[in-house]
Amino acid sequence: MQTKESLLIKNVTIVPMTKDQEMIEHGYILIKDGLIQEVGSERPAALTADQVIDGTNRVAIPGLINGHTHTPMSLLRGYRDDLPLMDWLQEMWVIEGKMTADDVYWASMLSMIEMIESGTTTFSDMYFGLDEIAQAVDQAGLRALLCEAIMETAGNGEERLQATIAFVEKWKQVGHSRITPLLSPHAPYTCSPNMIEKIVQEAERLDCAIHTHLAETRQEMTIIANEYQESPITLMEKTGLFSRPVIAAHGVYLSDQDIAILQQHQAGLIYNPKSNMKLASGIAPIAHLLEQGVRVGIGTDGSASNNALDMIEEMRFASLLQKVANEDATALSAYQTLALGTSQGARALGIDQITGTIETGKQADITLIDFDQPHLSPKNNIISHIIYSVKSTDITHTIVDGQVLLNNRQLMTIDKEKVIWHINEIKERLLS
Structure with a gap:
């Protein structure tokens, strides 16, 4: 089996959605082999990974x-x-x-x-x-x-x-x-x-x-x-x-x-x-x-x-x-x-044993939100902002199983133009 690249998200605010963990400021998430290996604050200086995402002004939530x-x-x-x-x-x-x-x-x-x-x-x-x-x-x-x-x-x-x-x-x-x-x-x-x-x-x-x-x-x-x-x-x-x-x-x-x-x-x-x-x-x-x-x-x-x-x-x-x-x-x-x-x-x-929270051992399914936005300022209540103020266009990264599918708002696994071309062709044939 091919080993997946390791991934480090640093300088990020983390909303883990676990029962016993509060929001983590200036946090980091280390991902290896598709799994969350470490979650914490104040990343150790020696911690490295194949790919690094700077989460400054970003909020990480479970996917x-x-x-x-x-x-x-x-x-x-x-x-x-x-x-x-x-x-x-x-x-x-x-x-x-x-x-x-x-x-x-x-x-x-x-x-x-x-x-x-x-x-x-x-x-x-x-x-x-x-x-x-x-x-x-x-x-x-x-x-x-x-x-x-x-x-x-x-x-x-x-x-x-x-x-x-x-x-x-x-x-x-x-x-x-x-x-x-x-x-x-x-x-x-x-x-x-x-x-x-x-x-x-x-x-x-x-x-x-x-x-x-x-x-x-x-x-x-x-x-x-x-x-x-x-x-x-x-x-x-x-x-x-x-x-x-x-x-x-x-x-x-x-x-x-x-x-x-x-x-x-x-x-x-x-x-x-x-x-x-x-x-x-x-x-x-x-x-x-x-x-x-x-x-x-x-x-x-x-x-x-x-x-x-x-x-x-x-x-x-x-x-x-x-x-x-x-x-x-x-x-x-x-x-x-x-x-x-x-x-x-x-x-x-019935999949809460593998996903749904940001904690050690779970699959690395994570969404990053750009909070450096006028409609998300000031950050009086981050969770409130996620539900009542965030827009889908504020999503910068979508990560599944440790693989980055959306990287700084860019799709990594799908050719969007190709898909839309096919959809328009189908529409003309099927719905005209």
Whole structure:
């Protein structure tokens, strides 16, 4: 195995997001073989590395974690906007049925440019064309959890289940350090309980997690109540879904019983505030979920319903929406919100043993923010500034597994002009 270059970040303010460590001023981070080897203040004079980043006027945070998205949907950004969710989905499914494997690859690369430039280091993706998305992840250098949304109502549920099983088996055998394969029933209204039970059995056999949509809209609640006399959460508990680690996107409509189920089974609930607002789906009760001990992360959803993959902006919306929904200015504080985008987001995805904090032994997934900006001055409260004032253009470095993907705002692993050229070609063919 090829040894990775060592990396030293010096003269930097560090927000480690660990339980027992405060912010570190004039700090340093030493990275070797993709892992954080040392974190401290006042760098020893003798400390060197193959690559050195001067972090003067920079703030280092754990790399941002996008807990739920659909990366190839960047190709459909702005397409059929301002429709209710179910009508919008029907429109999306028609055009997605025309997408080729190459379309999926280039659209994924477009999304990865956006994520890297805005400080995201990990994302959890649900789409189709997984081999092409995995190829893009491998090239771009990001960390990803990947699954195909199985929709039995499309008429090919069994075929898609077998295909995604093959994908999981393949990538588990490969053992790629940055790609984690999952299984995914799209939602309770597109998969029967029988299909979900099959997926659970396969997830058990393959020892993998499950990513799904749950309790997103009132219409979904009505469909499930009319057909099964249950809520989506209670129905999924009866199918055995929560016997596996679960990443549940949205969770807008939750009863106390639903919340208790999520907490009991330690499911990860991914909050998607901008998409939920744009599609008029509602407001997830995040402040209450946190009080009840539910694991919560933040996601952007796809850029066709957002319309961006900017986790900096998503965190801001996440906090402000909870404040106005609860009529409580203390709801979802800046620190809590940053945790949902980093350490707690990693916990919601079940990857907190490897990423989500800046501490010795963790994978070196780090984002650097340029605080030498008028809108970030004076530095009265750095964490508050990150949530309420920072812009994605303030991100200078994005580092994953010790590899610098964005270096002083320059992409290092992707040819941006080439990707945009391909996207424009695809748009002319697919959407004209």
